[in-house]
Amino acid sequence: MKSEVLQRFSLGKDPTGYTEDRIVEASGFIGILDGSAGPLGEGRNLITAILDSAVATIESLPDNTDLPDLVDLLSREVATRKRIAGSPDMRLDGGFVFCLFAREFSEIWRVGDCKFRNGPQVNDRMFGAEDISASARSMIIKARQAGGASDCEIMEADGYDDLISELLREQCNLLNRANHPLSIGAINGTSVPENLVERFPAEPGRLMITSDGYPEVFSELNDNEQALARLLKEDPLCISVNRQCKGMRPGRLSFDDRSCISIRLV
Template sequence: MKYLEKSTGRTAAELIKQYIECKLDVNADIKIFAEEVTELIRNAYVEAGVADLVAEHAENRMTASTVVYCDNRKEVWMIGDCQCMVDGVLHTNAKKIDDVLAYMRASLIALAMKRGASVSDILKHDVGREAIMPLLREQCNFQNDACCDEFSYGVIDGFEIPQRFLKVIDVSGGHSVVLASDGYPKLMPTLNESECELNRLIVEDPLMVGKFKATKGLLAGQCSFDDRSYLRFTL
């Protein structure tokens, strides 16, 4: 269901960006941050008249993952599927349900290729992705699940984020910090190195079914399998 001019993910990202730039208190911790951005998006549902709808149908929610550096506390805050690297040490926040569906997609593609499909065929018509799409929609029901389910995960979506999904990295003794989305399968200390690793992977395995399994591969006309963000700075 479409109730916004932009995508739900884009709208969530813009709301969070505006909040960080204009409203986030310098003394806030990750708990305050999570509570306030959750309230912000919840209010947006009310204004759009879809509060009841999104409560029942999680796939229609404005959803975003975020990684934030708090200079006042010398911390990196991670909510959802994102990455952080501090002086070469990688910190991730991946979802187990994504791994399960990625393996399912890879097995279905392997079966299709065993029956004669080529890489080119799959790039044009990803039978694995097509098969797991209903499950990708259903996995939204695990987000911010208060039950300690192994498939549950945290995101910013206007509903309470359980404490266990608020990840804090202490960077007070660090020097170089990288914040990135999950669009980089192998995060490196520099943007150039990260892009080179991504390009190497795309050349070797455009379907993303080998060493790095994903819920989607490269699509025609695209330069990568997922959107990506990368920010590096020194303390």
């Protein structure tokens, strides 16, 4: 299947330009990596090195590299970097998820909760544990609203970004747990169970791949951006129509880093 990149966009939530998303455009693979420093991630050096190394590795791979080999190679590279850095726990100090179009196979490959739309097919896997954490955050903030706190007071309060830090730490222990209903796959240095590695047949037409910084996925970049803007205006704390584990605050560009790439498949 032939492919042509039509649109690409990436923007961090931080106005400094820092982002933990990466766009991949290699001869055999096109898509998105969505990273996280994790609850033990100190600073940005390790996750930045992991993401940049992963992009370089994917760009260097033969086009006929199959999905299990790709996942194994990326996982081993992350494990090696973490061991060198003295990581105390592979699950707690970050990693990434991905969604890639594999040209040689005419397939869409995914580990984790990146999203895609391919014609009428929309696929946005939810991390069950994260949904529970987002609900807990929503309850905490709604309780503060009920107590009289304004949205601005809530956003500017000390600890706003750490309301569910303990829950987020615990949910990392559910990554890469085979057949666990709350688990999801991630490239974090531990083995990714087979049931958490996904492949889908790609259909001719438009393919849009995004990080989870876009709550809704459309075929056009402008539609993704407009839908996100509406949600952020309606629910800046991200506790109702766009329930998330983090929200807006003064100076923040969105609740999360966001990236997308649109591809024509023929």
